Every structure is written in structure tokens, then in C-alpha cells.
Amino acid sequence: MKPSKKHCLTQQEIEEQLRGAGVQPTLQRILICQFVLCEADHPTAEEVHLWAEKNLAKISLATVYNTLNTLVDAGLLKELKFPHSDKVIYDDNMEEHYHFLDRKSGKLFDIAKGDVKISAQLAKQFQIQGFDLLINGNYQRDLKKGGSL
Amino acid sequence: MKPSKKHCLTQQEIEEQLRGAGVQPTLQRILICQFVLCEADHPTAEEVHLWAEKNLAKISLATVYNTLNTLVDAGLLKELKFPHSDKVIYDDNMEEHYHFLDRKSGKLFDIAKGDVKISAQLAKQFQIQGFDLLINGNYQRDLKKGGSL
DNA sequence: TAGGAGATTAGAATAGTTCTAAACTTAGAT
DNA sequence: ATCTAAGTTTAGAACTATTCTAATCTCCTA
Ligand SMILES: [Mn+2]
Ligand SMILES: [Mn+2]
Ligand SMILES: [Zn+2]
Ligand SMILES: [Zn+2]
Numbered sequence: 001m002k003p004s005k006k007h008c009l010t011q012q013e014i015e016e017q018l019r020g021a022g023v024q025p026t027l028q029r030i031l032i033c034q035f036v037l038c039e040a041d042h043p044t045a046e047e048v049h050l051w052a053e054k055n056l057a058k059i060s061l062a063t064v065y066n067t068l069n070t071l072v073d074a075g076l077l078k079e080l081k082f083p084h085s086d087k088v089i090y091d092d093n094m095e096e097h098y099h100f101l102d103r104k105s106g107k108l109f110d111i112a113k114g115d116v117k118i119s120a121q122l123a124k125q126f127q128i129q130g131f132d133l134l135i136n137g138n139y140q141r142d143l144k145k146g147g148s149l
Numbered sequence: 150m151k152p153s154k155k156h157c158l159t160q161q162e163i164e165e166q167l168r169g170a171g172v173q174p175t176l177q178r179i180l181i182c183q184f185v186l187c188e189a190d191h192p193t194a195e196e197v198h199l200w201a202e203k204n205l206a207k208i209s210l211a212t213v214y215n216t217l218n219t220l221v222d223a224g225l226l227k228e229l230k231f232p233h234s235d236k237v238i239y240d241d242n243m244e245e246h247y248h249f250l251d252r253k254s255g256k257l258f259d260i261a262k263g264d265v266k267i268s269a270q271l272a273k274q275f276q277i278q279g280f281d282l283l284i285n286g287n288y289q290r291d292l293k294k295g296g297s298l
Numbered sequence: 299t300a301g302g303a304g305a306t307t308a309g310a311a312t313a314g315t316t317c318t319a320a321a322c323t324t325a326g327a328t
Numbered sequence: 329a330t331c332t333a334a335g336t337t338t339a340g341a342a343c344t345a346t347t348c349t350a351a352t353c354t355c356c357t358a
Contacts, residue, residue, distance in 0.1 A: 062339075066336080086345090
């Protein structure tokens with residue numbers, strides 16, 4: 001059970017994705033995509049920048065922000081903000097979905113929309129268009145099956 | 150149907166509330182409470198400050214922040230943050246409740262917890278402790294009964 | 299009616315992000 | 329291959345919301 005690489009893409013595939021989204025595939029953008037599209041899990045801009053520094057790339061912080069914003073505008077990334085932090089986090093899961101926040105670690109987990117049912121009985125003035133839901137609680141790794149507390 | 154004053158309190162009552170919560174009822178704090186507990190609806194610190202300036206009180210911005218934080222710590226106010234804005238908003242509704250955001254106006258409405266049912270079928274690793282829910286959509290004021298679109 | 303805790307204040311500091319404007323790179327058009 | 333214009337990267341300044349600092353002020357109490 002190794003740290004699942006999610007979806008690994010070759011440099012070629014990343015370049016195609018960028019071009020397909022109308023974004024020039026520069027060296028910096030390809031590198032950042034390698035991280036945010038393949039490796040990272042809900043990273044912040046700061047984390048992207050730190051990763052770049054450690055991985056043979058000196059990319060300015062401005063470029064990190066520029067690139068992340070470009071990817072968001074191109075529809076390859078979503079920008080999210082949660083109440084427990086001031087930092088924007090970037091999400092490569094483009095499905096509509098919710099999140100679970102582990103209070104202890106601060107780690108976020110994707111929750112499929114279908115796993116949650118929300119029904120609201122509101123006055124008819126309220127025309128609902130969408131829900132932002134953050135579930136918070138405790139994430140218990142390594143839980144044995146049928147474990148009593 | 151006038152702009153319902155929610156719950157109007159006399160200066161005496163405010164002083165009692167403050168003292169009861171272990172907070173010294175200074176002039177500045179009483180004034181700010183008059184606004185946040187009686188008049189305002191999900192205000193930001195900036196709005197509290199602007200209101201003070203217009204209402205015969207020159208209160209420094211630092212005091213506005215100090216007071217709001219004091220009221221939060223004393224349990225008279227809740228501090229909320231939503232994804233559509235960087236500013237903290239203060240909520241005098243101390244019941245657990247959700248919010249509806251009108252996309253057009255940016256206005257927030259309280260939604261009673263009982264009006265919404267949330268049920269999540271998650272893996273047992275996820276031990277749910279609470280939900281942060283923001284419903285967004287369109288608020289249609291002055292809706293006639295049985296209105297077709 | 300002093301002493302001292304606590305409150306207020308102006309302004310500096312901070313954090314995350316965006317802006318500015320100059321330098322660099324690239325993609326075409328010759 | 330060369331030129332040019334458009335697009336990209338960059339360092340650092342600017343910006344916004346909030347907190348901190350440290351001096352002054354207020355108010356309770358002995
Ligand atoms: Mn953005
Ligand atoms: Mn606070
Ligand atoms: Zn996600
Ligand atoms: Zn509320």
C-alpha cells in the first residue's frame with residue numbers, strides 16, 4: 001500500500017493537456033503540473049514553491065502564483081478556501097465533490113458527491129444552486145475491520 | 150415589514166450581558182455591542198468600524214478588533230469565514246446553524262440546523278464531528294405565493 | 299486619591315497574494 | 329537564420345485583513 005501516485009502523467013501528456021487547454025507549455029508550467037497534477041494532494045502555493053526549490057527548479061514565487069492562476073482559468077485546477085486556514089489550496093480533482101478535514105493533522109480528503117445526501121427545506125425565496133460542504137472530524141488510519149473502541 | 154431589529158437591548162441589558170460574561174463594560178464595548186448584538190447582520194470588522202464612526206463614536210480600528218475578539222472569547226459572538234471573501238464575519242446567532250449566500254448581493258442568511266438534513270456514508274476511518282455548510286444560490290425577495298417562473 | 303490592572307490607541311509588523319515594469323523566451327513571419 | 333511581437337518570468341513593491349507593540353488612558357479598589 002504505497003503512497004498512491006494518483007495519476008502519473010508523462011511530460012508529453014502534460015504538454016498535451018496544457019496545449020489542449022490553450023496554455024503554452026513552458027518549462028515552469030510543466031514542472032508545476034508534474035507536482036499539482038500528479039504528485040500533490042490539495043497543495044498550497046507555498047508548498048508548490050517549496051517542492052520546486054527541492055526539485056532542480058528555481059521558480060519564482062510570482063511564477064508559482066501566475067501558473068496556478070493560469071491553470072485554474074484553463075480549467076485544469078480548482079481553487080478552494082476553507083475556514084481553518086487563510087491559504088488557498090489547489091485541487092486537481094475537477095469532479096464536483098466535498099471535503100473531509102482531519103482536525104488533528106489538517107489534512108483534507110476528497111468525498112465523492114454521491115456519498116453525501118443533503119436535503120434542505122427552505123422558504124421558496126431561497127433558490128439553491130449549490131452546496132459547499134466541509135465535514136470535519138477525526139481520521140483514523142489503520143482501522144481494523146469491526147473494531148470496537 | 151420593516152427591517153426587523155432582531156433583538157433590541159437596552160444599554161443596561163448589554164452591560165449585564167458583558168459583566169455576566171466576565172467582560173468589563175467599557176464605553177467602546179457597549180457601543181460595539183449595540184451594533185453587533187442588536188442592529189447588524191453578519192458584519193465585518195470594517196463595517197463595525199464604519200458604523201462607529203457614523204454613530205458619535207471615534208473608536209480605533211485596533212479596539213474594534215480587540216473588542217470583537219473579546220466578545221468571541223467570551224462566547225457572545227461567533228467568528229466565521231466563507232470562501233467568497235477574505236474578511237471574517239461576526240455572527241451573534243450562537244445556535245449551531247448553516248448559512249445561505251445570495252450570489253448576487255453577497256448577503257448571508259441564517260439557516261436553522263433543523264431545516265437541513267445531511268447524511269454521509271463514509272468509510273469508517275472518517276469519524277464525523279461536524280459539518281460546515283454554505284448553501285449558495287439566488288435569494289428572491291418579494292416572491293408571490295405559488296409563483297411560476 | 300493612589301496604585302495597578304485592564305483598556306485604548308497609533309502606528310508598525312505580518313501573512314498571503316497581486317501588481318509593476320523590466321528582462322527573457324518563444325512562435326511565427328520573413 | 330533573423331526579426332519582431334506576443335507571451336512569460338522575475339524581483340521587489342504594493343495591497344488587504346489582521347495582529348502586535350508599547351505608550352497612554354481609565355477605572356476600580358483600598
Ligand atoms: Mn486566483
Ligand atoms: Mn479572532
Ligand atoms: Zn478535493
Ligand atoms: Zn449566522
